[in-house]
Amino acid sequence: MPLPPRVTDLTSFDLLLSVAELGSIGRAALAHGMSQPSASERLRTLEARVGVTLLERTPRGAKLTTAGQLVAGWAAQVIAKAADLDAGITSLRADRQSHLRIAASLTVAEYLLPAWLIALRQVSPGTATVLSAGNSVHVSEQVLADRADLGFIESTDVPAGLATRVVARDELVLVVAPGHPWARRRRVTAAKAAATPLASREPGSGTRQAWEHALQAAGIAESADPLLEMSSTTAIKAAAIGGIGPAVLSVHTVEADLAARTLVRIEVGDVDLHRALRAVWPSGTTPRGPASDLLTIATRSLTHRADRR
Amino acid sequence: MPLPPRVTDLTSFDLLLSVAELGSIGRAALAHGMSQPSASERLRTLEARVGVTLLERTPRGAKLTTAGQLVAGWAAQVIAKAADLDAGITSLRADRQSHLRIAASLTVAEYLLPAWLIALRQVSPGTATVLSAGNSVHVSEQVLADRADLGFIESTDVPAGLATRVVARDELVLVVAPGHPWARRRRVTAAKAAATPLASREPGSGTRQAWEHALQAAGIAESADPLLEMSSTTAIKAAAIGGIGPAVLSVHTVEADLAARTLVRIEVGDVDLHRALRAVWPSGTTPRGPASDLLTIATRSLTHRADRR
DNA sequence: GCAGAGGCATAGGGACAGCCTATGTGCACA
DNA sequence: TGTGCACATAGGCTGTCCCTATGCCTCTGC
Known part of the structure; x- marks a missing residue:
């Protein structure tokens, strides 16, 4: 059974975590090496896929809604496993x-x-x-x-x-x-x-x-x-x-x-x-x-x- | 710290798991609703990203190499967490x-x-x-x-x-x-x-x-x-x-x-x-x-x- | 021996997603 | 009231990804 397409792209979820950490979409974008508008749109389409509002955007920054915290928590677990996968892959490349x-x-x-x-x-x-x-x-x-x-x-x-x-x-x-x-x-x-x-x-x-x-x-x-x-x-x-x-x-x-x-x-x-x-x-x-x-x-x-x- | 790009796209890893299950790239492609050439290319670029051969391709099907089994094992853990994430997201959509x-x-x-x-x-x-x-x-x-x-x-x-x-x-x-x-x-x-x-x-x-x-x-x-x-x-x-x-x-x-x-x-x-x-x-x-x-x-x-x- | 089926690879073309720069808007603080 | 910070929008481009069509190889059955 294929994985639901909603969760296949980890980049957006990773970005969401960075927003939670850094308190602003712009800073999160910077941390990911992308422009602020790109990050903004990514998060917007992520919200559309999820179906609920994840971020409370203000002119002073952005913070997670309750639903956003939940999604971020679940996503963090996925990303932790992905980091394991990456560490494993690195060790396979026989430098x-x-x-x-x-x-x-x-x-x-x-x-x-x-x-x-x-x-x-x-x-x-x-x-x-x-x-x-x-x-x-x-x-x-x-x-x-x-x-x-x-x-x-x-x-x-x-x-x-x-x-x-x-x-x-x-x-x-x-x-x-x-x-x-x-x-x-x-x-x-x-x-x-x-x-x-x-x-x-x-x-x-x-x-x-x-x-x-x-x-x-x-x-x-x-x-x-x-x-x-x-x-x-x-x-x-x-x-x-x-x-x-x-x-x-x-x-x-x-x-x-x-x-x-x-x-x-x-x-x-x-x-x-x-x-x-x-x-x-x-x-x-x-x-x-x-x-x-x-x-x-x-x-x-x-x-x-x-x-x- | 952003997630390494090598592991952000779960689709390819999911496809790899299907190949492990079904024993052939074509059948895996079918299970994912994509054409066989698409699956073939996806797996090829996945191998390029990982840096080692993951599949042994034969005219009778494809099976995982030892490295492929390792990657599949790690990937399965990521995907299991992703399934949790998806289940959570589903429960947030207030139908x-x-x-x-x-x-x-x-x-x-x-x-x-x-x-x-x-x-x-x-x-x-x-x-x-x-x-x-x-x-x-x-x-x-x-x-x-x-x-x-x-x-x-x-x-x-x-x-x-x-x-x-x-x-x-x-x-x-x-x-x-x-x-x-x-x-x-x-x-x-x-x-x-x-x-x-x-x-x-x-x-x-x-x-x-x-x-x-x-x-x-x-x-x-x-x-x-x-x-x-x-x-x-x-x-x-x-x-x-x-x-x-x-x-x-x-x-x-x-x-x-x-x-x-x-x-x-x-x-x-x-x-x-x-x-x-x-x-x-x-x-x-x-x-x-x-x-x-x-x-x-x-x-x-x-x-x-x-x-x- | 030969034909057919099943499986993977290659080629070419088209659609869509994603990103960037530039600019606009709104709030807070001095 | 002006300046700074943060997010949103617009327009244009690039690149990725996917599909269909086709070719090559191997094993199997006649």
Whole structure:
């Protein structure tokens, strides 16, 4: 389902935030490198799209109406995520002079790294980073081969030769579409879950390994072949929402869908689906410079979250 | 600071997600109501902006590269927030035939309502909602005067005539810029915090009331006059980041800034800054129809979150 | 082996959105 | 009462974006 066109252009919303900060359309225009009339018209058409008055314009400046504050608040959240996206994109452009090489599993790269990168930019603004993503085995190899300074993995077993520190926790969840038979009872036995074909990631993925691992830990040796295998989380989610079948995904991935009730979480009796996310680096060494900074930031985020829970 | 232009146009990213789901550029184009060549070119220019190859194109379809999966993952988060924004905007357009009138305090409206509205749309697709935002007193008045079917407030004291249920918890935090003297010690006494002028919301706001309330509960009768008063959270945050002075805000508001280290959280000794967010409706009545659905959704989100912590 | 279908890329042309400069209007403060 | 600041309007231009038509490639079925 395509995104409504009303919210596709973030520039106007960003401009609205600047008006809230600076108290005037003209100053906001200046901050965005555009002329005052352009900003004025942009805001006007934004109001037309939204359908309510967002700004109270006076000859002494402009301030937000109540509705404007609401829209600005929602927009700020979108823009914060967009800043994450931008930080991630920056780290993908492999500039040769980069000084910090990061390898990360998909889950870490998707949900934790962007915020860390932004924090790192605060601490040492000059640091260029390169991110290489892959499954946990791939990440370990990169670090061992000295092709990455710091790695982040999902697996519980850490290869020999790597030092490690837990930086976050993750949880897998079994989800189905609301219309699925399981959705009514919201709980299945581990045996039943294992016997049911799922929409799944490819065999090498950390998510899939963790799921099979967890079932084994619960005493179930074998699980059914996947219903279908796709390498993209997005595609798997779409399949689950479309009612093709159950899927196992990181809780981060499906948070919004659980809240919006497009997916339903199913408890799997007696199976522990928590897992630790770990930083890894060559054992015997100590991360230095930017790698050390990033490790500190990542570790801090763990304690920070623990505080809140 | 304006948002980097690389990420301002969400359409292209949305298209990328559709390609991930559908497995082909042409089908994605169809889903977005555009021609295949248009989609093809959009994706090509997106790749140019990002600077890495996102898609592997074959005569049998297209799938994401590893970098593409990362970008898609980040983009999905932006788009999820954009969907929240859209849901919020929809609820602001006061269509006359609306059947559910909601009044909410700014904090609830900004951080919780959009997800609830999307969930509500799932449960009863036909329901049109109108949202009116204001401070807690305003919300209570609206409900009492039967100008809103359901209200959400931040205050601890519930006016007579209203029935209530806790739907979420919130926490206020004292924050300063990283350069501020307090940032080093990360803790101040309640007396010192009370004696220091803060960047603050207007007197009627729930946030400000809660802060003064909490200080009083800690035995501090009087607090300093505000450093400056602004009606917009954005402006207060900007002032704090700019180093004007400390500010007290909801933890939701500053989460991203704490992670990115643009603001530092300061503990205030022995002051409990937690507060409950409550749904209210006229006592003696029971919410019915969509109002009841929304109340259920809001309550469910509480238990859901509690599970996770 | 060959034809057809499905998929992506390229070319060309047209419409619309957005921006800039210049100017007008209204309010506040000295 | 004049000056400064802020927003609105007008006119003209550039550039982006989209569409239709067409070409090339690969896989599949006969």
